Amino acid sequence: xxxxxxxxPDAPDASDRVSRIREGVTAAILEHxxxxxxxxxxxxxxxxxxxxxxxxxxxxxxxxxxGIVNIEKNRGAFVARPSPADAREVFEARRLIEPTIxxxxxxxxSPAWLDRLxxxxxxxxxxxxxxxxxxxxxxxxxxxxxxxxxxGHSIYLGFLKELIARSSLIILLYRRHDTPACGTDHHAGIVxxxxxxxxxxxxxxxxSHLREIEAELFLKDPAADELRLADVLGx
Amino acid sequence: xxxxxxxxPDAPDASDRVSRIREGVTAAILEHxxxxxxxxxxxxxxxxxxxxxxxxxxxxxxxxxxGIVNIEKNRGAFVARPSPADAREVFEARRLIEPTIxxxxxxxxSPAWLDRLxxxxxxxxxxxxxxxxxxxxxxxxxxxxxxxxxxGHSIYLGFLKELIARSSLIILLYRRHDTPACGTDHHAGIVxxxxxxxxxxxxxxxxSHLREIEAELFLKDPAADELRLADVLGx
DNA sequence: CGGGCGAAGATTGTATAAAGTTTCGCCTGT
DNA sequence: ACAGGCGAAACTTTATACAATCTTCGCCCG
Numbered sequence: 001x002x003x004x005x006x007x008x009p010d011a012p013d014a015s016d017r018v019s020r021i022r023e024g025v026t027a028a029i030l031e032h033x034x035x036x037x038x039x040x041x042x043x044x045x046x047x048x049x050x051x052x053x054x055x056x057x058x059x060x061x062x063x064x065x066x067g068i069v070n071i072e073k074n075r076g077a078f079v080a081r082p083s084p085a086d087a088r089e090v091f092e093a094r095r096l097i098e099p100t101i102x103x104x105x106x107x108x109x110s111p112a113w114l115d116r117l118x119x120x121x122x123x124x125x126x127x128x129x130x131x132x133x134x135x136x137x138x139x140x141x142x143x144x145x146x147x148x149x150x151x152g153h154s155i156y157l158g159f160l161k162e163l164i165a166r167s168s169l170i171i172l173l174y175r176r177h178d179t180p181a182c183g184t185d186h187h188a189g190i191v192x193x194x195x196x197x198x199x200x201x202x203x204x205x206x207x208s209h210l211r212e213i214e215a216e217l218f219l220k221d222p223a224a225d226e227l228r229l230a231d232v233l234g235x
Numbered sequence: 236x237x238x239x240x241x242x243x244p245d246a247p248d249a250s251d252r253v254s255r256i257r258e259g260v261t262a263a264i265l266e267h268x269x270x271x272x273x274x275x276x277x278x279x280x281x282x283x284x285x286x287x288x289x290x291x292x293x294x295x296x297x298x299x300x301x302g303i304v305n306i307e308k309n310r311g312a313f314v315a316r317p318s319p320a321d322a323r324e325v326f327e328a329r330r331l332i333e334p335t336i337x338x339x340x341x342x343x344x345s346p347a348w349l350d351r352l353x354x355x356x357x358x359x360x361x362x363x364x365x366x367x368x369x370x371x372x373x374x375x376x377x378x379x380x381x382x383x384x385x386x387g388h389s390i391y392l393g394f395l396k397e398l399i400a401r402s403s404l405i406i407l408l409y410r411r412h413d414t415p416a417c418g419t420d421h422h423a424g425i426v427x428x429x430x431x432x433x434x435x436x437x438x439x440x441x442x443s444h445l446r447e448i449e450a451e452l453f454l455k456d457p458a459a460d461e462l463r464l465a466d467v468l469g470x
Numbered sequence: 471c472g473g474g475c476g477a478a479g480a481t482t483g484t485a486t487a488a489a490g491t492t493t494c495g496c497c498t499g500t
Numbered sequence: 501a502c503a504g505g506c507g508a509a510a511c512t513t514t515a516t517a518c519a520a521t522c523t524t525c526g527c528c529c530g
Contacts, residue, residue: 016308017484042512052485053512058296065300073251074491074512089390100331155324159394252514277482287515288482309482309521 021049021059029068029079030141030168031134036081040069068165080169084219087170091214094163097156098144098210099203102190104151106197113150117191120146124187141168143187147194167213174217186212256284256294264303264314265376265403266369271316275304303400315404319454322405326449329398332391333379333445334438337425339386341432348385352426355381359422376403378422382429402448409452421447 025045028034040060042053049056060077063069071077082090105113120143127135141164148157186209193202260280263269281291295312298304306312317325340348355378362370376399383392421444428437 041510043510054484054486057512061293061296062300065297075493076512086389089388092388093390093394096331096335153324153327154321155328155398159328163390278480289514289516292482310523311482 017049017051018055018058018062021045021051021056022062024049025059025063026068026165027138030165031138032168032172033134034079036079036169036173038079040077040079042076066162066165068169080166081173082166082170084174086166087174087214087217087219090163090166090170091210094160094167095207095210097159097163098147098206101148101151101153101156101160102194102202102206103199104153104156105147106194106199106202108150108152109194109197114195117146117150117194121188121191137168137171140187141165147190170217171213174219176216176218252284252286253290253293253297256280256286256291257297259284260294260298261303261400262373265400266373267403267407268369269314271314271404271408273314275312275314277311301397301400303404315401316408317401317405319409321401322409322452322454325398325401325405326445329395329402330442330445332394332398333382333441336383336386336388336391336395337429337437337441338434339388339391340382341429341434341437343385343387344429344432349430352381352385352429356423356426372403372406375422376400382425405452406448409454411451411453 025034025040034040042056042060045060046053046056060069060071064071064077068080069077070080120139124136124139124143127139144164145157145161148160151157186205190202190205190209193205260269260275269275275295277288277291277295280286280295281288284291295304295306299306299312303315304312305315355374359371359374359378362374379399380392380396383395386392421440425437425440425444428440
């Protein structure tokens with residue numbers, strides 16, 4: 001009895017309006033269209049999405065919980081600006097979690113998933129050739145998320161979603177050179193290892209991939225973020 | 236310039252009313268006063284804390300994001316009832332993260348922290364002797380949280396807070412025997428290893444501690460939760 | 471006597487309005 | 501000319517009112 005005729009629980013963010021707002025803002029941040037420190041006014045966003053401030057506020061609170069938005073009391077919401085210390089923590093956490101995620105993904109491997117991964121690699125290559133930096137950044141993050149979804153481990157997936165979003169901000173703030181193409185080949189190597197169900201190689205590749213991304217960052221003094229932001233805004 | 240005269244960022248939940256609600260409900264769940272499946276009506280909670288529904292709603296949404304409350308559309312908020320699969324995921328994540336946290340805690344060890352740990356162990360023993368099951372459950376979780384705070388790793392701390400809260404629900408739902416005293420000695424052993432700055436032993440003890448907790452659980456069929464809930468309610 | 475339909479009650483979702491806080495410009499006084 | 505303070509505007513915060521939805525209980529029909 002009590003048939004589960006409710007809406008599918010695995011579609012937590014599909015049609016409701018607050019999720020549309022949340023995903024819209026998230027996408028803008030992940031694609032580096034919204035810069036750290038940008039103010040996110042409630043009226044402003046509400047008008048864009050045709051929603052009242054109540055819904056906007058809900059979305060912003062969720063984003064704050066995910067760590068990509070800071071809400072300052074009586075001042076409003078701003079795109080987060082992770083400190084170098086935050087950056088180190090985020091990447092340490094990723095180095096801990098993602099190798100394990102790859103393990104699980106290999107356990108759950110299936111033709112459908114392999115198709116999906118191959119398709120994703122194609123999209124990444126295409127965006128690369130097109131020189132579409134925004135799409136490249138977004139797809140680069142989505143690759144890691146895809147592997148996490150594949151693993152079927154919902155808790156790791158939730159954690160990694162947060163870490164990826166923060167990583168996007170960190171890379172924007174602290175990368176040394178403009179290296180948009182960093183790591184496309186790495187992803188291909190990881191997929192190859194997954195295809196072969198070679199856990200050891202997959203773990204190692206994921207780990208070194210993350211290390212290389214972090215090595216590209218300049219995480220020294222806490223004033224660097226202001227410098228970097230000035231750079232971006234001046235451009 | 237721009238002196239950081241804002242309210243301390245490390246006191247994110249001290250005086251504002253929504254945090255009081257959130258922490259009140261969280262404490263009730265952690266102490267097993269609120270059972271899984273219990274409905275959390277907005278008016279009901281609002282009246283208890285003397286707050287309007289707006290604030291209650293905010294608090295419930297935060298708790299939902301932490302995974303200890305489920306919000307069903309047009310039906311309301313309920314104390315979460317983790318499935319056996321959820322339980323396995325939670326403990327796997329803890330086995331992955333907590334040994335690393337202990338490592339960091341040992342790096343950050345100081346007399347003040349050792350005092351704090353010793354004091355906590357004393358509280359746990361006292362609650363044990365007193366036979367205060369609620370306090371025991373709460374303190375048992377707080378021990379792990381304390382170690383995470385000690386590590387100074389804010390991301391791991393955030394993740395672990397979620398995992399601890401869910402663990403409390405899981406233990407309530409799935410433990411075999413009524414074993415309230417499970418693991419007090421384990422905690423003492425971990426603290427001893429921290430005192431000696433013996434990372435290897437500390438990691439091992441933490442890992443076996445978590446394994447033993449999970450071994451006490453009965454994570455078989457998905458119908459067990461209903462049985463278990465009926466048990467508790469009948470008492 | 472059991473099952474299904476329907477209306478009333480209750481509860482949540484959303485919007486709007488009132489209240490409090492911060493910020494920024496402007497004006498005055500030195 | 502410049503420092504300091506006053507005041508208005510804009511924004512966030514909180515509360516309340518309205519609309520939509522679900523649940524429940526009673527009643528009617530089979």
